[in-house]
Amino acid sequence: MRMGTLMEIGLLSGDNSSRYRELRVSGREGGTRTQRRYGSIYTLKLDPSTRTYCYEEEGYHTVSRSGHCAALLPTAGPHPGHQLLLFGGCNSVEPEVAGQWSHGKIKEEPPLAPRLMEQLARLVSSGQGLQQGPQSLRHHSCSVVGPFAVLFGGETLTRARDTICNDLYIYDTRKSPPLWLHFPCTDRTLKRVGHRTCLWNDQLYLVGGFGEDGKTASPQVCILELFV
Template identity: 40%
Template sequence: MGGKVLVFGGLRGSAEPRPVPLGDLVVLDPATLEVERVVSGGGGPALSHHGSVPLHDRWLLVVGGWDGRRRLSALHAYDLAGAGGWARLEEEEGGGSRAPHAGLSGHTCTKVSDREGGVRTQRRFASLDTLHVDAAARRYWRNPPNPGRSDEPKGNGRGLIERLSSLIASGSASPRTPRALRHHSMTLVGPFAVLDGGECFNKASDTVCNDLFIYDTRTAGGRWYQLSGTDSEMKRVGHRVLVVGENLCLIGGRGPDGTSCSPEIYTLEINT
């Protein structure tokens, strides 16, 4: 966001059976790999396994997560402008379904449009909510998910879109739908949604994945494609994949054994 990488919450590498989630927000400059600032506390949440998404290059929106005792459905926003700070968002009455929110953890949030403030929340077994967010007014409302196109990147990211398109056109990415996953990462790259890693539900062992899936929205109904990972050391769960310039960068998460934490930042090579 604003050319910076924001890292919020998570868990320390700990042998404790119930480690306490973190409430720190770290601002990292990807060009120098230097930490610009660290925001601790300030009335904000302390969470792991949450979903987050930037809004209007100003707010970091955090949805759900695990607070060490239970799964939450609350929305929080951190304002990077001016005095900034954390604020909890309140649901506006009359804004769609009033059914109680389910607590969420290990889900993903994907910004659909800055103009409408839409955020899609993917829960277990791929159920969807659409959230419309007004962070300045500290409010949000819900309605059933509607199909839509994401905003095209302005400047940076166009070369990455072309490389993903070439993977599909060349047959390097094969048609395949992902299995039920949790603690994966999903990010939007123009007309593509890129899903990486996660923990697979339908396997008894070796459940941490390193596959990369591409969801192509350029055709009606959309279509999934898969790139199978060849490096078993890059299996990740609870990580994040971000668009930084013309590259996809992987940060954090647990490794192939599902327990060891990884502090490194990697750039994902896409060879077409």
């Protein structure tokens, strides 16, 4: 454990974190030329009043991941609570638990997005999606909208050409076990990698990243409209 005023967590490659006062950071061991056997989990605690922090490595490891994302989601079933899930960055389709808290331990203020939540619920129940999750996907985006994790775009390692994606994946946690749904997109101009989706004013905005060739930065800001 260390104390300091700057966040400095050794050599983490392809790391990702949750937010705000207490953060859980996930990254894999070593630098760019080191064999990656596993991913490490750190807990970082911030004290804004003193402008200090302390962090320590957790006693367990995750699968080695790069280009992944993290999402804090509610858990269904007889023992509700929250889980911090890691999506993508490896060959596995299913997310991995990087943290688990019982009911009342996590005090979150989820953004109000009633229209978008209703659209996602209708889209899930429409039967239009394929019941499959993303495999070998990295550098995608992930936004939490109520009980849904919405993943978009990224780079797939399952094919040699046309690797940049414009697919939409919804991870529905309302039931146990959670359900994956895949919605392919025909608009090639929405292919993105290294981008972000931002939830604002009850809409999902697609921001930044690189386009279809994976090299040209995209200056466009788009709204992801969900049609049922």
